[in-house]
Amino acid sequence: LPTNAQQTAWLPDLLLVGGCFRSDLALVTDDATGRVVSVARAGEDGAARAVRLAGRALLPGMVNAHSHAFQRVIRGRTEFRTAARDTFWTWREQMYSAASRLTPEQIYDAARMAFLEMALGGVTAVGEFHYLHHDTDGTPYDDPNLLSKQVVRAARDVGIRIALLRVAYARSGFDTPPNERQRRFIEPDPETYLRRAELLTNNLASEYPCDDDHVRVAWAGVAPHSFRAVSLDYIIRVSDFANRHSLPIHMHVAEQPAEVEDCLRQTGRAPLTWLGSEGILSPRFTAVHVIHFDPRLQAGEINHLKNSGAIVCACPTTERNLGDGIVPADLYFDASIPVALGTDSHAQIDLLEDARELELNLRLSKLSRAVLAPTETTDNQQPSQISSLAARLFESATVNGASSVGAEAGVLEANRAADFFTVALDDPSIAGAGEDDLLAAIVFSLTRAAVSDVVVGGRLVVENGRHAAQDEIVARFTALQRSLWS
Numbered sequence: 328l329p330t331n332a333q334q335t336a337w338l339p340d341l342l343l344v345g346g347c348f349r350s351d352l353a354l355v356t357d358d359a360t361g362r363v364v365s366v367a368r369a370g371e372d373g374a375a376r377a378v379r380l381a382g383r384a385l386l387p388g389m390v391n392a393h394s395h396a397f398q399r400v401i402r403g404r405t406e407f408r409t410a411a412r413d414t415f416w417t418w419r420e421q422m423y424s425a426a427s428r429l430t431p432e433q434i435y436d437a438a439r440m441a442f443l444e445m446a447l448g449g450v451t452a453v454g455e456f457h458y459l460h461h462d463t464d465g466t467p468y469d470d471p472n473l474l475s476k477q478v479v480r481a482a483r484d485v486g487i488r489i490a491l492l493r494v495a496y497a498r499s500g501f502d503t504p505p506n507e508r509q510r511r512f513i514e515p516d517p518e519t520y521l522r523r524a525e526l527l528t529n530n531l532a533s534e535y536p537c538d539d540d541h542v543r544v545a546w547a548g549v550a551p552h553s554f555r556a557v558s559l560d561y562i563i564r565v566s567d568f569a570n571r572h573s574l575p576i577h578m579h580v581a582e583q584p585a586e587v588e589d590c591l592r593q594t595g596r597a598p599l600t601w602l603g604s605e606g607i608l609s610p611r612f613t614a615v616h617v618i619h620f621d622p623r624l625q626a627g628e629i630n631h632l633k634n635s636g637a638i639v640c641a642c643p644t645t646e647r648n649l650g651d652g653i654v655p656a657d658l659y660f661d662a663s664i665p666v667a668l669g670t671d672s673h674a675q676i677d678l679l680e681d682a683r684e685l686e687l688n689l690r691l692s693k694l695s696r697a698v699l700a701p702t703e704t705t706d707n708q709q710p711s712q713i714s715s716l717a718a719r720l721f722e723s724a725t726v727n728g729a730s731s732v733g734a735e736a737g738v739l740e741a742n743r744a745a746d747f748f749t750v751a752l753d754d755p756s757i758a759g760a761g762e763d764d765l766l767a768a769i770v771f772s773l774t775r776a777a778v779s780d781v782v783v784g785g786r787l788v789v790e791n792g793r794h795a796a797q798d799e800i801v802a803r804f805t806a807l808q809r810s811l812w813s
């Protein structure tokens with residue numbers, strides 16, 4: 328058989344294609360472009376190089392659609408009571424304490440730690456919702472995107488793809504006085520914000536160019552923070568900019584009941600109804616959280632999401648940590664609204680935990696099981712009944728995340744990014760699973776330590792559960808935590 332000198336055949340015991348695990352298959356990737364060439368029968372792949380992945384199953388890389396990387400520094404530091412009833416708003420004060428002090432180099436170290444942990448868990452691309460812009464006293468840096476670039480550099484040094492979603496943050500709140508601790512976030516007028524967002528978009532496009540051959544590794548998007556932090560006119564301006572440049576646009580929506588009430592007071596309409604009627608919702612729009620509705624307006628809110636093709640990003644490990652509430656994912660699944668997943672505050676970084684939590688939270692609240700399982704019967708081309716719920720949740724962690732951040736990833740087929748991870752089949756958390764129940768075992772039970780290899784663009788980023796720079800990243804982060812908190 329003629330061999331192709333620049334192709335590699337990856338040969339796991341089991342390969343996830345079309346939602347099913349199959350044996351005796353090779354994933355063929357192009358070393359030069361970092362793209363998938365084909366899924367071929369093992370031994371008939373025509374690749375010059377073979378990488379045998381014995382005892383492993385191979386799955387498409389996951390996409391973490393909502394991250395605030397620097398918040399990794401407050402993990403473990405907010406799990407105590409600060410008021411009679413501790414809420415999101417008291418947690419936020421702890422977060423501001425860190426946000427107001429970090430230097431550019433410390434932001435790089437914190438982000439690298441978060442991205443390393445993502446990579447070790449099988450995440451190959453991230454949507455970073457980045458709102459730290461200015462120096463600690465609120466003065467813009469000489470390069471107003473210095474901190475955005477630090478975070479991008481951290482992702483590239485770890486080896487995962489990144490959509491830097493540059494956040495617009497104009498004010499403390501609708502009719503609340505300015506909060507001194509938000510001074511690093513604030514760009515009060517849309518003109519300033521848009522100038523800087525355009526600069527970042529151009530800078531990233533020239534530093535990380537992409538062409539027909541290469542999959543892009545770092546790019547920009549925009550993110551009006553929330554109805555609380557950005558005026559209606561400002562949101563419209565940012566959305567117009569995103570539409571002109573075809574950029575992803577993310578926004579926190581209805582994380583807290585107070586935000587829904589705020590929006591009703593400001594606009595007379597519920598959040599998604601206002602966004603939909605202003606033409607801001609589209610398949611490039613991701614509404615992060617979307618937990619709370621005014622019950623009388625819920626049906627209209629769902630319709631606006633459904634009709635626009637917009638995506639919801641749920642962040643269950645953070646939402647449970649902050650006491651935000653439960654994402655009504657059953658409503659979204661029933662309406663065919665895509666749900667992506669994010670680790671958000673990084674109370675924990677394990678995207679499969681977010682995937683399973685999406686379902687398990689609903690079980691607790693509805694006293695019922697398999698709430699998000701598809702109701703239609705499956706045919707031979709579909710995952711087995713036993714794994715059909717897991718397949719839906721895994722789609723949230725992969726395909727829907729990729730759509731949300733604008734990554735060419737999430738599924739292993741010709742011309743897509745060669746982004747994937749493997750799991751050790753003899754790991755105690757999934758041992759004994761067969762082809763039909765393996766995906767359910769992975770989604771509902773895999774411990775992150777079972778992730779063995781992680782490949783981005785055809786290159787090994789994690790090998791046998793280790794990242795090449797792991798010790799250095801952990802040591803730097805440990806030193807950062809000592810200096811920050813002692």
Ligand SMILES: [Zn+2]
Nearest residue numbers: 395456579671
């Ligand atoms: Zn967030």
